[in-house]
Amino acid sequence: MAGNGTRGDGGDGSGSEYDWLYGSDPQATPPSPDQRPAGQRPTRPRPPEDRPDPTMLLPQQPRPQAGQGGQPTGPGGQPPQQPRTQPAQQQPQQPPQQPQQPGAPRRSRSLGGWARPRRWIRIVLALFVLWLVYLVAVPFFAWSKVDKVAFSPDGERPADQPGTTYLIVGSDSRGDLTEEERKALGTGGTAGAARTDSILLLHTGSGPDTLISIPRDTLMEIPGRGTAKVNSAFAVGGAELLTRTLEQNTGIRIDHYVEIGFAGFVDIVDAVGGVEICPKQAIKDKQANLDVKKGCQEADGPTALGYARSRHASFGDSNDDFARVRRQREVIGAIGSKVASPWTVLNPVRYWRLNLAAPGAIAVGEGMGVVDAGRFALGMAAATGDGGTNCTLPVNYQAVSSGYSDVVVDTERAERLYDIVIEDRTDDLTKKICNAKGL
Incomplete structure (x- = not known):
């Protein structure tokens, strides 16, 4: 059949129409496309070497046309052909980095470095340490x-007891004061005088912390000296004789000793920024350089000292010795509250001033450490605050013809007070046993 076969007849006897391709003469040169008759110019097949190997092609995924996802389309509306190979995992592109300026500080890649939580935690921990x-x-x-x-006195002493008892002595020694300072503070006296201006016992334990004032004119049996005012024990034999006198008369074992002088008292009050005092009446005492109005008010060191010591007021209750010991407890308790407050720890200046004032302000008994001192301050604050107990030793007041007064202990009530402290049962204290005036 004409036209079928690789070398078929063209129908006119002149040979096949594909002679230009296969040729009747292997040596013949095929005509150019322009030399062939019209209608006999087929497209030249693609050379075999340009055809892609089907085995090298990967399956192609159709891409959405323009308007469906915004992707471009190829010719005929078909998606463009994908590259023959694809990477296993496409890495995210990094933004181009700016060149480092000479001399400029290096920056961290994560928000300048300072926003890293770990770095902030380390800084906070370092500051906390x-x-x-x-x-x-x-x-x-x-x-x-x-x-x-x-x-601590030699010889026999009361056995160990539950709780802790501190002996606090306000010494009126003026040895560390100049003449100008004695005049400014209204202390009077000479530099060599050494007596107890106030005597207190602080007991801390399982019950409420309790602060007991012992009037300095209280008559007690002083070992080796007979009956005399209790403050004379300190004047004669110092802290050891005073401790022995109190232990033998009360049966209470004294565990620690704290002594505060005039100058130290003023320094501590000023170091904590002053204390609040609440006089029930206006007090004016020229000898103590004191002039305060009735009602609560802030007092600096010299004012607080005069308020605690005054006993020669022209009016008010200052000349009452029981009111005097009450004011002493008030001021010492106010100091303890300031020392034990959180602001003392949070304020570095106040904390520094308070600690640096301590060496010149107080003396402590041998064996007392920093922890004991901290417990002492907390106990003082608790005893004079809400929930604590503070009172005067149960006594009877007796006038003496010489113009001075002696204070006599009410033995029955005092013995009950001693037993409660010895047995650490301060929950059992009543107003009859422990009250402000001791009467």
């Missing part, structure tokens, strides 16, 4: 300079 070191180191440094006093 430094603060703890400061809180611990400063008291130990100051405590190393505090004078230690031998107060």
Whole structure:
């Protein structure tokens, strides 16, 4: 059949119409496309070497046309052909980095570095550790300079008792004051005088903390000296004889000793920023350089000292010795509250001033450490605050013809008070046993 076969006849006897391709003469040169008759110019087949190997092609995924996802389309509306190979995992492109300026500080890749949570945590922890070191180191440094006093008497003493009992002595020694300071503070006296202006017992334990004032004119049996005013024990034999006198008369074992002088008292009050006092009446005492109005008010060191010591007022209750010991408890309790407040720890200036004032302000008994001092301050604040107990030793008041007064202990009520403290049962205290005036 004409036209079928690779070399078929063209129908006119002149040969096949594909002679130009196959040719009747293998040596013949095929005509160019322009030389072939019209209608006999087929497209030249693609050379075999340009055809892609089907085995090298990967399956193609159709792409959405323009308007469906915004992707472009190829010819005929078909998606463009994908590359023959695809990477296993496409990495996200990194933004181009700006060249580093000479001398400019290097920046962290994550928000300048300072926004890293870990770095902030490390900084906070470092500051916290430094603060703890400061809180611990400063008291130990100051405590190393505090004078230690031998107060434990020789010989037989009461056995160990539950709870802790502190003996607090307000010494009116003027040895560390100049003449100008004695005049400014209204202390009077000479530099060599050494007596107890106030005597208190603080007991801390399982019950409410209790602060007991012992009037300095209270008559007691002083070992080796007979009956005399209790403050004379300190004047004669110092802290050891005073401790022995109190232990033998009360049966209470004294565990620690704290002594505060005039100058130290003023320094501590000023170091805590002053204390609040609440006189029930206006008090004016020229000898104590004191002039305060009725009602609660802030007092600096000299004013607080005069308020605690005044006993020669022209009016008011200052000349009452029981009111005097009440004011002493009030001021000492106010100091304890300031010392034990959180602001003392949070304020580094106040904390430093308070600790540095301690060496010149107080002397403590041998064996008393920083922890004991901290418990002492907390106990003073608790005893004079809500929930605590503070009172005067049960006594009877007796006038003496010489113009001075002696204070006699009410033995029955006092013995009950002693037993409660010895047995650490301060929950059992009543107003009849423990009240402000002791009467």
